[in-house]
Amino acid sequence: MTERLGHFINGETRAPAGGTYFESTNPATLEVLYEAARGDAADVEAAVSSAKRAFKAPSWAGLTATQRGKLLRRLGDLIGQNAEELAHFESLDNGKLLREMRGQLATLPEYLYYYGGLADKVQGSQIPTNNLAVLNYTQREPLGVVGAITPWNSPLTLTTSKLAPALAAGNTIVIKPSEYTSRTILRFAELASEAGFPDGVVNVVTGLGAEAGSALVDHPDIAKISFTGSTATGSAIASKTAARFIGSTLELGGKSPNIVFDDANVENAAMGVIAGIYAAAGQTCIAGSRVFAQRGVYDELLERVADRARSIKIGDPLDAETELGPLAFGNQLEKVQYYVDLGVDEGATLFAGGKRPELELPGYFFSPTVLTDVNNDMRVVREEIFGPVAAIMPFDDEEEVVGLANDTEYGLAAGVWTRDLARAHRMSRRLEAGTVWINMYRAMSPMSPRQGFKNSGVGIEHGIESMHEYTRLKSVWINT
Numbered sequence: 001m002t003e004r005l006g007h008f009i010n011g012e013t014r015a016p017a018g019g020t021y022f023e024s025t026n027p028a029t030l031e032v033l034y035e036a037a038r039g040d041a042a043d044v045e046a047a048v049s050s051a052k053r054a055f056k057a058p059s060w061a062g063l064t065a066t067q068r069g070k071l072l073r074r075l076g077d078l079i080g081q082n083a084e085e086l087a088h089f090e091s092l093d094n095g096k097l098l099r100e101m102r103g104q105l106a107t108l109p110e111y112l113y114y115y116g117g118l119a120d121k122v123q124g125s126q127i128p129t130n131n132l133a134v135l136n137y138t139q140r141e142p143l144g145v146v147g148a149i150t151p152w153n154s155p156l157t158l159t160t161s162k163l164a165p166a167l168a169a170g171n172t173i174v175i176k177p178s179e180y181t182s183r184t185i186l187r188f189a190e191l192a193s194e195a196g197f198p199d200g201v202v203n204v205v206t207g208l209g210a211e212a213g214s215a216l217v218d219h220p221d222i223a224k225i226s227f228t229g230s231t232a233t234g235s236a237i238a239s240k241t242a243a244r245f246i247g248s249t250l251e252l253g254g255k256s257p258n259i260v261f262d263d264a265n266v267e268n269a270a271m272g273v274i275a276g277i278y279a280a281a282g283q284t285c286i287a288g289s290r291v292f293a294q295r296g297v298y299d300e301l302l303e304r305v306a307d308r309a310r311s312i313k314i315g316d317p318l319d320a321e322t323e324l325g326p327l328a329f330g331n332q333l334e335k336v337q338y339y340v341d342l343g344v345d346e347g348a349t350l351f352a353g354g355k356r357p358e359l360e361l362p363g364y365f366f367s368p369t370v371l372t373d374v375n376n377d378m379r380v381v382r383e384e385i386f387g388p389v390a391a392i393m394p395f396d397d398e399e400e401v402v403g404l405a406n407d408t409e410y411g412l413a414a415g416v417w418t419r420d421l422a423r424a425h426r427m428s429r430r431l432e433a434g435t436v437w438i439n440m441y442r443a444m445s446p447m448s449p450r451q452g453f454k455n456s457g458v459g460i461e462h463g464i465e466s467m468h469e470y471t472r473l474k475s476v477w478i479n480t
């Protein structure tokens with residue numbers, strides 16, 4: 001019989017109130033992996049009320065900041081000790097290479113160590129007002145119960161990016177993971193319990209977005225929603241949180257430019273372009289899906305990227321030799337194929353890839369794809385595909401490429417490849433993106449704040465700034 005996983009509420013595993021479960025499938029083999037609890041409003045109510053009680057309980061509210069930090073660091077240690085199991089489960093669930101998930105798991109403890117170290121630095125300041133008879137200072141307070149809603153592409157990393165700063169600041173949390181990747185988040189919550197977090201501080205309700213996710217956003221006792229996912233869902237959530245005057249941090253979609261100038265090291269740039277769009281089969285928010293190559297390097301860059309696209313080894317993500325795994329689920333495959341066909345209909349040339357490769361595995365695989373003869377008027381260049389599809393375009397000069405790169409509703413990230421230092425600085429100033437990489441792509445650290453510009457998000461994740469997003473600021477005036 002298929003294994004069944006319950007929610008994690010108030011320190012224990014709970015069967016769903018409605019008694020129903022949904023399947024999670026391995027996207028490479030299409031085998032059913034397990035069934036997860038299909039959460040509804042009653043499950044969300046149980047989780048939020050447990051988190052609300054825990055927020056006020058002496059076992060959590062009575063801890064010193066140092067003690068909170070210690071718990072986070074202990075959780076980091078436990079993640080390290082269980083990294084192999086977690087990486088394996090994550091790869092089975094979302095089809096990303098085991099190698100890549102191992103890499104993510106290797107750095108995940110750093111998030112917990114970093115925010116563990118910040119827990120005792122949640123501080124305000126003394127303000128010199130012009131009233132000399134007054135002492136004015138600010139203090140930062142936790143918000144209460146935070147609702148975290150996360151996607152399937154990097155489940156543990158994206159969940160930890162929310163949980164660690166929220167708990168460091170003294171909040172409690174209810175997590176609704178993606179319906180495609182419930183298992184590792186449930187295991188993560190068990191490890192939090194093992195680390196010593198009191199019951200109710202970390203809760204997980206699994207289920208569908210329109211049911212458990214929506215019920216979490218609608219719950220009146222939620223003080224903030226921290227969401228990572230698509231721009232469409234983020235917009236729906238933002239209209240609800242705005243109407244209730246509660247905060248939200250939204251990490252959304254992207255259509256990031258990766259720009260290669262004539263003077264760049266083309267070999268390195270090609271590798272950066274390839275990793276930028278084909279890593280995780282293009283299913284990353286920061287995917288460098290719009291590649292702009294200056295005329296002098298256009299042909300060489302295109303050949304290098306296309307050669308690699310044609311030779312990438314596609315297969316089982318658990319196999320050490322595999323370089324590209326499947327897309328995470330069936331709709332993803334349909335969506336990617338739809339966009340490639342649409343691009344061709346719009347006048348693009350299919351330079352490499354463009355369809356499901358011939359493989360023995362039955363899963364949702366798609367060949368790395370290169371589209372040329374594309375322009376900014378085409379939907380394939382404007383809309384997020386979330387698959388291994390690069391649109392490669394030539395440009396003449398800096399002025400032109402800044403215009404083209406910024407002509408998008410998104411503003412998540414951008415890459416620039418050049419040996420000209422002054423141009424590198426100029427470009428990073430002029431590009432409308434929350435993260436700009438120069439002669440590199442895809443780097444991330446819990447210490448470095450990141451923010452989506454334009455329709456790519458609201459609010460900041462990572463860095464000390466992120467922890468502040470889980471606090472409210474009080475100004476205290478004392479008549480001396």
Ligand code: NAD
Nearest residue numbers: 150151152177178209213214229230233251252253254285
């Ligand atoms: P999605 O928006 O479909 O789902 C994200 C989460 O929201 C899931 O847990 C889902 O169940 C939940 N959800 C869906 N509808 C909901 C609703 N009405 N109310 C409440 N919750 C709801 O996104 P996805 O397909 O899981 O993830 C892919 C998207 O995430 C891409 O657009 C990608 O760019 C984005 N993403 C952004 C970042 C970033 O840091 N900016 C990182 C990773 C992924």
